[in-house]
Amino acid sequence: MTPVRPGPDGIIPVSGLTDLVRGYNPNSDSALIAAAYDYGHKMHDGQLRTSGEPYFSHPVTVAMLLAEQRLDDATIITALLHDTIEDTKSTYREIAIRFGDEIAQLVDGVTKLTNLELSSVENAQAENFRKLLMAMSKDLRVLLVKLADRLHNMRTIKHLAPEKQARKARETMDIFAPLAGRMGMQWMRDELEDISFRVLNPEARKSIIRRFVSLRNESGDVIPKITDDIRQVLTQAGVEAVVFGREKKPYSIWRKMEEKKEAFSRLSDIYGFRIITHSVADCYTALGAVHQRWTAVPGRFKDYISQPKSNGYRSIHTSMSGRDGKRVEVQIRTSEMHAVAETGVAAHWSYKDGERFENPFAVDPFQWLRSITERVEWQEDEDFLEHVKLEMFTDQVFCFTPKGEVVKLPRGATPIDFAYAIHTRIGDSCVGAKVDGQRVPLWTKLRNGQSVTIIRAEGQRPQPSWEDMVVTGRAKAAIRRSLRGEQRATQVRLGREIARVSLERVGKKASDKAMETAARRLGLEEGEDVLARLGAAEMTGRDLIATLYPELLREAGLPKARNEAAPVVIGLGLGQEARPAPCCNPIPGERIVGIAERGKGVMIHAIDCATLGAFEDTPDRWIDLRWADGHSNATHETRVEIALANDSGTLGRICTLLGEHRANITNIVFTDRKPDFYRIVIDAEVRDMEHLTHILTAIDADSDVAQVRRYRAAAAAGNAPAGR
Structure with missing residues (x-):
């Protein structure tokens, strides 16, 4: 495809866009696209980007990116108008009148996503991310436009101030790149991550590139050679296929090195090769041919054709020791599978030979979003954000129940994750697990194809240590809820005892009515909240008495406040102030010594405090102290x-x-x-x-x-x- 060059004003002409769209969709409404182009151009007239270019060059480039994905007219027009409501005097109503309700709703959806500050503090980030996903669930084309918008902004990020570059790069790495990958647009994820990597860790990226250059200097460009070797093997096996290879992106290499703690030379997927066949049968024939010719690397085989990823991705992955012992990764799939692998969910709006094309390997693009948004109603913010990030970042393993049902889990999942994936009750009551018939610890990491049996016991409750064993958001959220409930129950029991003892000291009973009265005076919902606060040490028994019977405090001989009478210490100089050291908390009746501290007065230590060893070389700071004789009401x-x-x-x-x-x-x-x-x-x-x-x-x-x-x-x- 010949690249379309910008006109004299720095903006790609409308003909370049409409010609590109008509190339895959002859029935495209070019007049409507041109009208949107003219309207957007007029609305953004006089606005400039940080680079100094006309602002409208950005919406047009975003539209071109989406046209390259062979998307429908509504998505292309939305791209042209996606900043009009936010940045110009245009309104939702005007866009609806000119271009229809569908496009107005899409533009409004992109505007709402743009207004979310995803890089804010964690809880706000979670809430905004929740809104983002809810907006996407109405029409996923909103996300496609937003991703293309972010890609072009990242390609031109060098024009921003350094601190803003870092913020945008981190936001992209945390949110938008994983979203692109999870939606099957791996090429976009790779580019977004690599640009972010260049901003966040430029030295690491340069080191990877230097190693590639050094490798080429040592052995030449091996990609064409290995590609020819694979073609010859497939020809001999009678398989017609397209074969091409590439070097992996620097960030992809860096991530593998960090995850596996391996050197650059030990990685098996520095080079990647793809074999595109005509049929599924040819995929497996090709696999057998390359495995006969080269040695397969153990543990590096994945069959995503028989077990597709949840975003519809299908392919066979294998790693081999190829020419001159070079370890390479090979992906084998059909042309239809390749279309889904390249465009992901965009395949649902794409065209082929002028008609909307229904790819048999594509899945419902809303399936994953529904699985997340179903949890929106009950998950707390931090649980929700953690779950979504895990869902996006991690690959999957497929395990089986004793009845043969498949359970999909993130890589690194344990039997506890498996139990919670089936049902929360099963997870809560889990006491053990068998994997392929053998009893295993609950922290065991599950592998593809294993059969898992959960051993349960009535009365079992999640343990605090489980939270460190699980990786799924569902399991973490369930464990946290259970532990919070158990902790509250413990606090209530403890608080009830504290309330009973405290009120008995003033001749009163810790009745339910008394607790409800205290709750009303403290602005709490119910008496149990008062008990929970007592048990959690958020309030004391004295606080409870002061709330209900303040006049009885002095009669009972209780101090009005902590340390009502200051401790009397003998040996201090004139004007010196002393405080007990928190390391030993000295109390009357034990020998003490003072340590003079600059700006802090004198710290009182017990004579056997281990911290005193640090002051042996400064005897001038030591002060001989002792408690005053006689009884004091101080605590x-x-x-x-x-x-x-x-x-x-x-x-x-x-x-x-x-x-x-x-x-x-x-x-x-x-x-x-x-x-x-x-x-x-x-x-x-x-x-x-x-x-x-x-x-x-x-x-x-x-x-x-x-x-x-x-x-x-x-x-x-x-x-x-x-x-x-």
Whole structure:
């Protein structure tokens, strides 16, 4: 095809566009295309691109890109007008009157996509991406125009400021390139990724190109030689086919090197060759011929003819050691399969010999979009975005249920992904799996063709570790929902115990009515929300009493606020201020020392704090301190680490013990969960060392407590005594 050159004004003439469209669609309405061209030209008159070119050169180039994909008139006209509503005085109504409702709706759809800032913060990005997919689901031609628009903008990205180039390149790499690939337009994905790669990591791209040049200098251009070798083998096998080869794009090579952690010379798909045959039978004959002639690389065979990708892609992929031991990738498919592979969903609007062509290998272009948009209603933003990105980026494996049904999963999926792909209930109750009849760990990565049996148990619940084992958005979302529900239930149980102990101290009961009253005063929906906040340490028992019975606080001897009376420390200089060091949280009753810190006053450390070792070379900063004698109502925060049995009511008893000893719980963190035991760190306010010792002794006496100790940051790393 002879390239159409721009006119003197830098814009491709309308005849170049209409001639191109009539070349594949003789019934095209050239007059309507010309009218849209003239209208767009008039609307954008006087506007310039960042490069200094007339702005209308951009919509025309986008229309030419879509015409090269042999698309229908409505899509071509939409491309010509796609920026008019956003950037000119044109309106939806005017476009509808001039060009019809269909085109007006398409232009409006592209405008809405353009207005989405996809590179914003994560949650906003997810919401905008959700809107993008919903807009695409109404008419996928909106996406085709948007992708062509992005491709031309990326081809001219050098005219933007560096920071804007980086933002657009990242947005393209994260969103538009995967969308193009998932919709089957692999050529467009390759180009979008390579341009983005050039912007985001120019040195890495240059290094790949230098290696290609070095390889050519060493062995010459091997592509024509290998192409001739393949043609000869096919001729001998009686297969008529078109054979051509190419070097892979730099980003494709870089991604393979990063994924496989292999050197450039070890990659099997630096060179790619395609064999285009007349029939499916010829595809398999060609496969047998090249495998007889050259050694196949183990583990590099994929049959997407018998198991097509969800976007309709069909092809046989194999890698071989070819001429001079060069490892090459070969793709084998029919001409109709090749049309789908090249144009993807665009094949549904394409023409052949002047007629709309129904390719037998093309699939419903809305199938994948429906599978995503069905989840829009229930997935949270981050889950939704993660799921969509996984759906777009990953290749697929095909596994079988015991009944022989096929389950499609992303590469790297595990039996847990498989279970959730069948049904959420099956995933939630999964306790094990058999692959091809053999019991395997749940983190096993599944491979093509394997038969998977899920072992279930009633009462089983998803484990926190599962989230790191799965790769599908569906599984991650289900696990997170279940864990959040379980966590809330635990917080409510713990909160109920904290509420009971706290209110009993002032002679009141933690009734449902009391919790509902507290919820109303705190602006919460229900009493259970109050309990959940207590259990999550988002509020304390004192806060609950202050909400319901503020007049009883002082009668019960409770402090008005944390550390109501400041700790009295002897040994400070005039005007010096001291604060407890967070590494050891010293409390009255233990020996202390001060470390003078510039701009921070004096930090009080326990004498056995492991952090003090860092100050041995600066003795001038040490200050001899001691707690003042006598009783104080001040409370001091300390941390207690407890390992206890994972049984119902155990944690509640511990909280009750703390409440009985008048120690206010301010936070609880689960540091390690196991099926039989779990480890927690409790932040509590105590009066002094004697008070803490009584609490540790009472907790240690509980039969379900395996270990209790005072927790310090250094102690957790093994640098300080283990505690009590």
